[in-house]
Amino acid sequence: MNSVLPATDDTRVWDIWLSMYQVPCLSVALELELFESLDAKPDSAEGLAERRGFNLRGLRALLPMLMQQGLLHLHDGCYQLNETSRTYMLKSSPLFWGGLFSRIAKTQPPHKLLLETVNNQRALAAKTRAADGWESGHVDMAMAREVTAFMHSHSVASAAGMTKTFDFSRTRKVLDVGGGSGCFSIALARLRADIRCTVMELPAICELAQQYIADAGVSAQVDTVVVDMFRQAWPAGYDTHFFSNIFHDWGFETCLDLAQRSHAALPEGGRILLHEMLLDDGGLTPAPAVTFSLLMAMGTLGQQFTYGQLRELLQTAGFRNISCRQTYGYFSIVSAEK
Template sequence: MTEFYEAPPVDDRAIWDLWLSMHYFPAATAVQEAGVFEALEAEPLSLDDLADKLSLNPKALGVVMSLVAALGLVNRREGVWRLTPHARTYLLSGTTYSWSPLFEIYKNGTPLHGELLSLLKTGKTPREDKPSDGWEAGKVPPDAARSIAKFMHAHSLPAAVAAARSGAFSKVKKLLDVGGGSGVFSIAAAQRNPSLSATIMDLDTMCDAASELFIASSGVADRVDTIAVDMFREDWPTGYDALFFSNVFHDWDDDINAQLSKKSFDALPSGGRIILHEILMNDNEDGPMTPASFSVLMLRGTKGKQYTFRELTKYLEDAGFVSVDAVQTSPYYSLVSAVKP
């Protein structure tokens, strides 16, 4: 039975907010225990100065501080972090209205407090494995691949339909979906655009999962296929007029994203387009709240974070792309696109 992907009757913003609310309290308790509030009470500080003063990991601190800012406990102006009146009133030890005794009781009730504190202090998570480890190693076990494909399909389907309806693929004839996972974006794009064919490029077990679980029943299996390629170790196929990445760049650090951008540039013909589908942080890197919490999730499970439009633009322009643009397509996601001249 063919399953045609339609837009849901309501958007999924409330579900994203619910899911990612898990980080709110642990982020506040972790920075409190790390001494951030007391340090900023003494003086406003830049991120690097704050990290240096407290011997904290700058990347982890920046990601967590973005969420703490979105929660209204700190703010960032001209690159300098300051306490808000709420943090100064309620979250400093020994003040008249301090909630510190309550925080002390409840903070250890969630493992996320300890995990975020470890990341702040060392830049490393105590978790034994991370979701991005399989792609870094070039191997995902079959059972894990099926589980990942189902998970990614569940949270990506509304966004995939929105991206397909945005018109971004209307002029694309051959699409390479890099790290395409379940294939949800390629399927939605092909269903919406009858002249489009797409290839999902991923590790072999991910391709098998996408084919079996989703492509076979999509009604577009004649135009959506897979190719097993380790994107870090093997050559990429050519002959595509657009390369698409959804939730890929947020898994990786600056060096790897620069490599992915350059490999994309080299694989495309002149006039070819790269399209990144990501949840963007604002330019001040202090929110919005759910994207900032998603960035904490990336910190916990990958080498990356959620990036700003400015940061993604730099990756693409440094690789040689021009005409970088962004269009919001769903409550939290945007398409960032650029052209190879």
């Protein structure tokens, strides 16, 4: 069965999901008195983190969100208040909205998570080992099932979409690194009968992916292999390494490690493809990528990248002929050759 391009892209659904992180940004900024701090002295994320003892990674995710919300301006590299925030977000203002948001904060789990992320209380912020936690390779089946279904939902439309907008004419054998449910491999198998894909994943996720693959009727073209991408040797014999939403889980050094492992395992002329929601240069737009980056700051060691950052990373790992194209909805593919 050939994959069918969805009648409309899923950007509206993304917008609805991501909108739930708008209010926590404001309630956390109010609780931490960020507006008072920036009123006293406009500052960069680095300066504010230093001055107030906040987590820099958390602030780098939060401040662009407040800009997107129209509550801060950026001038000469320093965030500063505007008319809206000066009028409604300062405790000293007779028009202060804080009473409402402090009450809402108590009922919103993302508020607590974001507060801990910015307020330097999270063990995550101090973690230095790349593959700890979920990524230790010991994911129980209940958690794996829940998270895989979650990721399948947000990826399945962009998987079908990318097969219509990206050139896979040279692709024959794909290693789908951290492929989750296998939705990208399934979409590629449906694109052409001569494409073979392998979902490389942790044990519990491989077991689940096999079910998704069987349900899609593409078991003859798509299989799975249990490999911990950080600790075990990668299989050879693939002309394409496909990573969707993998680099955004990790810091720059770990992504470089993944890119180098990929480079080592690919044949000459083989391609690496990074499917990600990209930030514009400067990292302050577009709004969905800024919000997705905030989610990554709260839940992973990663963030969304700009094309420039990924290009630099791939160049450092030894790749050449690097390019980028928007593929479907909010997603793009950055591609490069060995």
